[in-house]
Amino acid sequence: MTATLKQVAERAGVHPGTASRALNPATQALVSEQTVRRVQAAAKALAYRPNSMARGLKTNRTTMVGIVVPDLSNPLFPPIVRGAEEVLSRSGYTCLIADTDNDAERERESFETLRARQVDGLIIASALRDDAAVREAAAQGLPMVLINRRDDQARLPAVTGDDRDGIEQAVRHLVGLGHRRIAHLAGPSSLSTGADRARAFRHLVAELCGPDATDMVEECRAYAVDEGARAARALLDRAGPPPTAVVAGNDQIAIGVLDVLRERGLRCPQDMSVVGYNDMPFVDKLSPPLTTVRVPHAQIGAEAARLLIRWVGGDSSAPTTTTLPVDLVVRGSTAAPAS
Amino acid sequence: MTATLKQVAERAGVHPGTASRALNPATQALVSEQTVRRVQAAAKALAYRPNSMARGLKTNRTTMVGIVVPDLSNPLFPPIVRGAEEVLSRSGYTCLIADTDNDAERERESFETLRARQVDGLIIASALRDDAAVREAAAQGLPMVLINRRDDQARLPAVTGDDRDGIEQAVRHLVGLGHRRIAHLAGPSSLSTGADRARAFRHLVAELCGPDATDMVEECRAYAVDEGARAARALLDRAGPPPTAVVAGNDQIAIGVLDVLRERGLRCPQDMSVVGYNDMPFVDKLSPPLTTVRVPHAQIGAEAARLLIRWVGGDSSAPTTTTLPVDLVVRGSTAAPAS
DNA sequence: ATGAAAGCGCTAACAC
DNA sequence: GTGTTAGCGCTTTCAT
Numbered sequence: 001m002t003a004t005l006k007q008v009a010e011r012a013g014v015h016p017g018t019a020s021r022a023l024n025p026a027t028q029a030l031v032s033e034q035t036v037r038r039v040q041a042a043a044k045a046l047a048y049r050p051n052s053m054a055r056g057l058k059t060n061r062t063t064m065v066g067i068v069v070p071d072l073s074n075p076l077f078p079p080i081v082r083g084a085e086e087v088l089s090r091s092g093y094t095c096l097i098a099d100t101d102n103d104a105e106r107e108r109e110s111f112e113t114l115r116a117r118q119v120d121g122l123i124i125a126s127a128l129r130d131d132a133a134v135r136e137a138a139a140q141g142l143p144m145v146l147i148n149r150r151d152d153q154a155r156l157p158a159v160t161g162d163d164r165d166g167i168e169q170a171v172r173h174l175v176g177l178g179h180r181r182i183a184h185l186a187g188p189s190s191l192s193t194g195a196d197r198a199r200a201f202r203h204l205v206a207e208l209c210g211p212d213a214t215d216m217v218e219e220c221r222a223y224a225v226d227e228g229a230r231a232a233r234a235l236l237d238r239a240g241p242p243p244t245a246v247v248a249g250n251d252q253i254a255i256g257v258l259d260v261l262r263e264r265g266l267r268c269p270q271d272m273s274v275v276g277y278n279d280m281p282f283v284d285k286l287s288p289p290l291t292t293v294r295v296p297h298a299q300i301g302a303e304a305a306r307l308l309i310r311w312v313g314g315d316s317s318a319p320t321t322t323t324l325p326v327d328l329v330v331r332g333s334t335a336a337p338a339s
Numbered sequence: 340m341t342a343t344l345k346q347v348a349e350r351a352g353v354h355p356g357t358a359s360r361a362l363n364p365a366t367q368a369l370v371s372e373q374t375v376r377r378v379q380a381a382a383k384a385l386a387y388r389p390n391s392m393a394r395g396l397k398t399n400r401t402t403m404v405g406i407v408v409p410d411l412s413n414p415l416f417p418p419i420v421r422g423a424e425e426v427l428s429r430s431g432y433t434c435l436i437a438d439t440d441n442d443a444e445r446e447r448e449s450f451e452t453l454r455a456r457q458v459d460g461l462i463i464a465s466a467l468r469d470d471a472a473v474r475e476a477a478a479q480g481l482p483m484v485l486i487n488r489r490d491d492q493a494r495l496p497a498v499t500g501d502d503r504d505g506i507e508q509a510v511r512h513l514v515g516l517g518h519r520r521i522a523h524l525a526g527p528s529s530l531s532t533g534a535d536r537a538r539a540f541r542h543l544v545a546e547l548c549g550p551d552a553t554d555m556v557e558e559c560r561a562y563a564v565d566e567g568a569r570a571a572r573a574l575l576d577r578a579g580p581p582p583t584a585v586v587a588g589n590d591q592i593a594i595g596v597l598d599v600l601r602e603r604g605l606r607c608p609q610d611m612s613v614v615g616y617n618d619m620p621f622v623d624k625l626s627p628p629l630t631t632v633r634v635p636h637a638q639i640g641a642e643a644a645r646l647l648i649r650w651v652g653g654d655s656s657a658p659t660t661t662t663l664p665v666d667l668v669v670r671g672s673t674a675a676p677a678s
Numbered sequence: 679a680t681g682a683a684a685g686c687g688c689t690a691a692c693a694c
Numbered sequence: 695g696t697g698t699t700a701g702c703g704c705t706t707t708c709a710t
Contacts, residue, residue, distance in 0.1 A: 004704085030680090058686050096435065389688075393686070
């Protein structure tokens with residue numbers, strides 16, 4: 001079907017070994033220029049495509065890397081994947097994308113599959129904080145870079161958005177508008193981002209609004225609209241004065257809050273300001289358009305890819321943890337509190 | 340690093356060939372039960388994972404299939420990929436996902452990469468109607484299934500939502516509400532879905548509203564919000580009575596229409612009804628919530644995967660074209676026209 | 679600068 | 695039922 005190196009060599013009148021050298025940029029220098037040209041011409045004529053399995057078998061590398069994401073349908077992840085893929089493909093790597101569906105069992109299977117395919121490295125964006133599969137693979141020395149989560153034990157390089165600063169920008173924005181009773185609907189504390197953002201929130205609110213202001217935190221069991229709604233109801237049903245503003249753990253949760261406000265006849269932003277997180281596509285089309293924290297997802301993916309390539313390439317310097325800056329995007333869902 | 344078959348065989352005290360047979364479900368019957376057990380135990384003890392490259396080199400199959408999508412960030416595609424992946428992984432296939440970014444050059448490169456990786460087959464959801472790369476691969480007998488586009492020449496199996504019926508449901512819904520001046524903001528005619536939906540629209544509107552009703556069609560140059568907005572402005576700037584309802588080529592275009600209505604002080608649905616297409620996530624959170632056509636994306640992916648598996652498996656019956664039913668989801672963006 | 683030869687890990691056709 | 699052997703397509707060491 002596809003031509004083999006042997007056929008190319010034959011057509012060029014050289015030995016397969018020579019053809020191999022002529023076609024490989026790294027060894028091309030060892031071959032006379034004329035031969036290189038002849039071999040290349042033959043390769044082109046036969047539409048030669050090197051068999052990556054044969055090469056991989058010989059070199060013990062696949063030039064494939066796995067990307068593990070918890071849910072491709074979450075608009076967060078496609079840009080990460082794209083960013084990573086772009087960098088990786090430029091270095092000759094092909095991506096194997098595994099969607100774990102936020103399920104530990106599926107994650108295990110994905111890992112198994114990826115390792116069976118002998119990927120050269122892994123980018124892991126699935127954010128379970130305790131993760132046997134990751135630890136095991138790390139122990140075996142498989143290059144891995146984490147995204148959106150810190151590494152608890154294995155000392156792996158990680159790339160994240162600056163969660164602390166994102167929350168800080170959101171809270172400072174609200175405080176600047178005059179809010180003092182600010183709540184947080186946190187993501188699951190089992191996820192790195194959920195825990196980090198909640199911690200940052202508590203810390204900053206204690207500083208800016210006093211220590212008793214920190215108890216207005218409700219944890220969602222998932223980064224999902226209905227969980228955001230549930231938590232919002234719980235928040236509003238509490239005794240005492242309700243918050244005038246909410247910082248949501250992500251945009252889906254924020255949408256849940258908007259739903260509940262509507263359901264209860266409260267207006268946003270007049271009765272309650274709402275801030276999201278991630279700046280998903282089309283949250284600017286909601287009414288009101290959502291104020292949210294923009295995270296450079298594509299850059300995060302790209303940076304993770306760069307770290308991984310370096311590691312796979314043999315650079316074994318200390319694992320780097322990179323934090324990328326985020327930006328608050330102010331839209332219509334935040335305003336000064338009714339006085 | 341990972342144990343080889345030879346090591347497993349050694350540990351089990353058998354020849355590598357025997358170990359191979361014992362581990363392969365298809366040939367397991369040729370080996371005594373006792374040996375199978377011994378080999379399996381050895382494999383487990385050594386955490387043996389077959390080297391897929393070596394196997395592939397021998398069998399000339401990779402058990403990898405490529406999935407080519409135009410834009411992973413378009414919420415349309417992740418469910419398709421997931422649906423396909425689920426079916427494929429159950430049959431032991433791994434997916435190579437290529438995002439072409441709607442770019443012909445990148446599509447060519449992706450194709451090249453995928454073929455260099457010797458995928459066993461391809462699912463193609465990138466919808467350029469004329470496509471040299473696809474034709475070439477088809478000519479070489481590579482199993483391929485198309486999604487969301489018909490095959491112009493190569494007679495390939497295809498899986499799509501029922502575009503004609505989707506448009507028909509939308510138009511009948513509007514006519515039932517009393518609309519007679521109905522416009523269509525079509526997707527690019529270079530894409531299969533754009534052309535098909537526009538054709539279906541013209542056909543049905545001619546039938547239901549009279550032949551002169553069919554000229555209210557504006558073509559968008561992309562399935563994008565700003566193109567929808569541009570086309571909507573063009574539509575509203577036309578001489579003569581404006582339409583009372585718009586069927587958009589997809590949800591992004593519909594969002595562009597909503598933007599323009601707001602920009603011009605027109606209300607939806609009172610002044611203009613709007614119908615989208617695809618039922619993207621969160622279009623039910625717009626105001627008004629968008630009436631749209633729901634397409635079973637995951638099933639489309641799954642069905643394409645099934646067809647592909649059948650073909651890769653050697654079944655060479657005539658290419659099937661499958662059309663899956665779609666459903667109009669009525670929400671707040673459509674109502675009876677102001678009389 | 680190029681040819682020869684070995685071998686990556688596996689499977690399958692053939693022997694026994 | 696199991697061992698033997700050859701070879702998939704490539705890279706790479708060793709000669710020349």
